[in-house]
Amino acid sequence: MQEPRDIPLIGLLQIAHDLSEEHLFSRLAEAGYPELRPAHGCVFGTISRGGDRLTVLAERADMTKQAVGEAVSELERIGYVERVPDPSDGRAKIIRLTKHGEAAWEIGWNALAEFRARWEERYGRERVSDAIALLEQIAAETERDPLQAAHSRAA
Numbered sequence: 624m625q626e627p628r629d630i631p632l633i634g635l636l637q638i639a640h641d642l643s644e645e646h647l648f649s650r651l652a653e654a655g656y657p658e659l660r661p662a663h664g665c666v667f668g669t670i671s672r673g674g675d676r677l678t679v680l681a682e683r684a685d686m687t688k689q690a691v692g693e694a695v696s697e698l699e700r701i702g703y704v705e706r707v708p709d710p711s712d713g714r715a716k717i718i719r720l721t722k723h724g725e726a727a728w729e730i731g732w733n734a735l736a737e738f739r740a741r742w743e744e745r746y747g748r749e750r751v752s753d754a755i756a757l758l759e760q761i762a763a764e765t766e767r768d769p770l771q772a773a774h775s776r777a778a
Contacts, residue, residue, distance in 0.1 A: 643738050650734035656727045658701055665691050666698055666718070667728055674719025676709065703727060 630638075644661055651659050659667075665684035669675075675683075681691040695718050698704040703724035709715035720728055743751045 643735065646738045647731060647734045650737070651727060651731060654727075654730045656730065659703075659727060659731075663694055663698055663703075665694050666704065667724075667731060670704075670718065670720060670728075674707070674717040676715055677718060680718065698724070 648659065648661070651657070665686050666680060669680050669683035677688055677692055677695060680695070681688040684691055695704060695706075699706065699718075702721055704718050705721050706716040706718055709717045739751065739755075
């Protein structure tokens with residue numbers, strides 16, 4: 624018989640991430656968006672209401688411009704985003720969600736809120752809020768807050 628072992632913090636965080644991701648993408652698929660994948664999170668999780676330049680999305684996602692550009696190109700091809708001229712610089716492009724993308728974004732954020740509510744019901748609102756507050760503090764201290772723009776969209 625194997626002796627029980629402690630799961631390291633990174634493993635626990637990965638389990639929580641996997642559970643939330645599974646919930647999110649199953650809800651999106653049920654709602655008619657089965658082509659969306661975790662790799663698209665660098666766009667959906669960071670884009671602001673009016674859209675953003677690729678460099679801004681890459682910075683917020685803490686990814687290379689090339690990697691985010693690939694996700695944008697795929698999302699553009701399947702109708703979730705569009706590239707439009709930047710009114711402040713005609714040479715640059717703004718990436719913004721299409722109506723189809725906006726609908727998927729809304730469903731995704733609702734699914735994440737549903738997931739949080741389920742955890743609050745199961746584990747207690749205060750415990751979940753404390754865990755979130757700690758993770759937000761860690762993100763703020765490391766200046767890595769990729770969801771800041773997305774949260775401002777929901778406001």
